[in-house]
Amino acid sequence: MAFRPPQCSSLVDTSVTSAATFYNLPRYFLYSLIQRESSFQLDALNTAEPNGYGLTQLTGVWYSGTPYPHNLASADNGYLQWTYDMGFGTFGIWLQMSEITTITSIYSADQNISRFTTGYAVRWYQRLKNVYGEGTTNLLKRLAQSWKRGLFATYDPNHFYMTQFNQYMSDWQGTCEAEDGLWSGTPTMSGGGSGTVTPPPPPGGGNPPSTTWTTPRTWADGEVVTSSLFNTHIRGNLEHLYHTGGMRLEGVISAGLSTTSTAGTDVQTLSNLAIPQERPIMILVQFRKTTAGGSLLTAGAGLKVNGTIVSEAPNSNNANVGLGAMSTTSTAESAMSQVWVGPRTANHQRNAYGEMVTTDPSGAGLVRQAIFPLEDANWPTGTTTAIAIRGKTQSLSATLFISYVYVYSIGFI
Amino acid sequence: MITISWTAPRTWSAGEVVTAAQLNQHLRDNLNYLHDSGAMLREGGSTTPGSTTSTAAVDVVTISGLSIAPAKPITIIVSFRKQTSGGALNSAGCGLKVDGTVVSEATSGNNANVGFGALGVTATAEVAFSQIWIGQRATNYFRTSFGEIIISQPTGPGEIRQALFVAETANWPSATTTAIAIRGKTGSLSCTLFVDQVHIYSLPATSL
Numbered sequence: 001m002a003f004r005p006p007q008c009s010s011l012v013d014t015s016v017t018s019a020a021t022f023y024n025l026p027r028y029f030l031y032s033l034i035q036r037e038s039s040f041q042l043d044a045l046n047t048a049e050p051n052g053y054g055l056t057q058l059t060g061v062w063y064s065g066t067p068y069p070h071n072l073a074s075a076d077n078g079y080l081q082w083t084y085d086m087g088f089g090t091f092g093i094w095l096q097m098s099e100i101t102t103i104t105s106i107y108s109a110d111q112n113i114s115r116f117t118t119g120y121a122v123r124w125y126q127r128l129k130n131v132y133g134e135g136t137t138n139l140l141k142r143l144a145q146s147w148k149r150g151l152f153a154t155y156d157p158n159h160f161y162m163t164q165f166n167q168y169m170s171d172w173q174g175t176c177e178a179e180d181g182l183w184s185g186t187p188t189m190s191g192g193g194s195g196t197v198t199p200p201p202p203p204g205g206g207n208p209p210s211t212t213w214t215t216p217r218t219w220a221d222g223e224v225v226t227s228s229l230f231n232t233h234i235r236g237n238l239e240h241l242y243h244t245g246g247m248r249l250e251g252v253i254s255a256g257l258s259t260t261s262t263a264g265t266d267v268q269t270l271s272n273l274a275i276p277q278e279r280p281i282m283i284l285v286q287f288r289k290t291t292a293g294g295s296l297l298t299a300g301a302g303l304k305v306n307g308t309i310v311s312e313a314p315n316s317n318n319a320n321v322g323l324g325a326m327s328t329t330s331t332a333e334s335a336m337s338q339v340w341v342g343p344r345t346a347n348h349q350r351n352a353y354g355e356m357v358t359t360d361p362s363g364a365g366l367v368r369q370a371i372f373p374l375e376d377a378n379w380p381t382g383t384t385t386a387i388a389i390r391g392k393t394q395s396l397s398a399t400l401f402i403s404y405v406y407v408y409s410i411g412f413i
Numbered sequence: 414m415i416t417i418s419w420t421a422p423r424t425w426s427a428g429e430v431v432t433a434a435q436l437n438q439h440l441r442d443n444l445n446y447l448h449d450s451g452a453m454l455r456e457g458g459s460t461t462p463g464s465t466t467s468t469a470a471v472d473v474v475t476i477s478g479l480s481i482a483p484a485k486p487i488t489i490i491v492s493f494r495k496q497t498s499g500g501a502l503n504s505a506g507c508g509l510k511v512d513g514t515v516v517s518e519a520t521s522g523n524n525a526n527v528g529f530g531a532l533g534v535t536a537t538a539e540v541a542f543s544q545i546w547i548g549q550r551a552t553n554y555f556r557t558s559f560g561e562i563i564i565s566q567p568t569g570p571g572e573i574r575q576a577l578f579v580a581e582t583a584n585w586p587s588a589t590t591t592a593i594a595i596r597g598k599t600g601s602l603s604c605t606l607f608v609d610q611v612h613i614y615s616l617p618a619t620s621l
Contacts, residue, residue, distance in 0.1 A: 336557035365578030
């Protein structure tokens, strides 16, 4: 599972990754800039004049105009005000308006990133490289600061904007390079055609999800299928199902592991998850205890998320926190717990509930009860990447088995 | 983990020649992904009401032709109700039979909390909605399941909300589940039990 920053949804990440590939820009730069500008909020709006819009905060009609800069209906490379805005008199003609992608929805992830890239980042980076000849990291920092402060500002490495931006670059560059390789330092306007004046198409794949279902077309013999039909009936409907459909299996464990530890410990771990914080989660866990006789023989299960113990495994009689605990009896018991967790947003990081039933392994039910799944800490914000099932027994004479774990996420658009 | 990953669907361009590789990746693999990891599948059900006045438990609605692997969790929702012609002992309840095994017998005990539960011993009509969840059917876990029932007046407020023991009578069979019957029983012949709707869903469970 490829890395993405905690606040970057899978939807935005698809657009970032697609644009990074298409324009040959490093993902860590796009992640860092978008984090700094909008914290990955698609609808971010800065109402200070001139307004800033969307992921990259397109600011000023020379960047945010629709469909072309200055709201021109068609590209005009000699549009006087735009040539002033772009500083051609000072920097030379470093950009053609005809190279710039059009915008119909400024809050679209694809369109917003494409406009930032084609209307500024690729060509301005090429110019910075020619002028300063520095290493890629320094040039990317200059690129970010010019975006923030304007083309005419003198670069200040200590500018306040750079503190967080540099931190994001530092945090994410190594991880992205480990996955993508070192960046070549040669961004392009159209997937390899540097210098073209043909407006590049939007990056393939990074489409905003279709929020509506289109009744699938009944195809006829001999008809010529069009790109529009494929995009509506295949791409759009697939995206709709992916983002909204049912319950998605995020991870499953079907190999039982056990513990006799009387201190809470990780028994089963699902890693490499990538569940956006917006998607509700449902977890099913089947666990049991066996005993060697005696008393004080309960065992229970808890939850750890991204390294945070949100509810420690309990080991008191039929406890109702975490995933619950079985009784202190000397007989074997089986249990099944189900936990529902809502979107992990501010003020709602404890919104969860669960149920637990304990039974004789091949007999009647014993206890049914509601459980508090998040008793010790908030469920972390951002992407859920790892869930561990904690376990704890009351004495070494009890053995806890965590046998089956299912983690599902639920459509949220 | 699912081994076939989701690929952001391709934006198709006018005039391009569509290749087999593109269709395999963007159509076949994505459809497989959605089917195997993204779907809570309706395996079967019934919207044709069944009814009984029997004071002995009987099959009221049977859904056959299922094929649910033991590793797949299952959830079942059942809407049922009773009508009475007055008198006492007017409860009715629903149980569950799986592949010929009664895993929880229907009971007519007042607001009983086993199987799909039972309605109250009242002379008035009542309706109920029950949902049960069953985990993986494997050794030591043939009974691990739970459910909830809500009982209300047909057009009035809720009356009872309670948890259910689902597999109270016997283990859920270990093999692939092929048939599920909703059992029913009334407290007296003056009471009629209707099982109006049954919906059976499986949850994705295995890697491709």
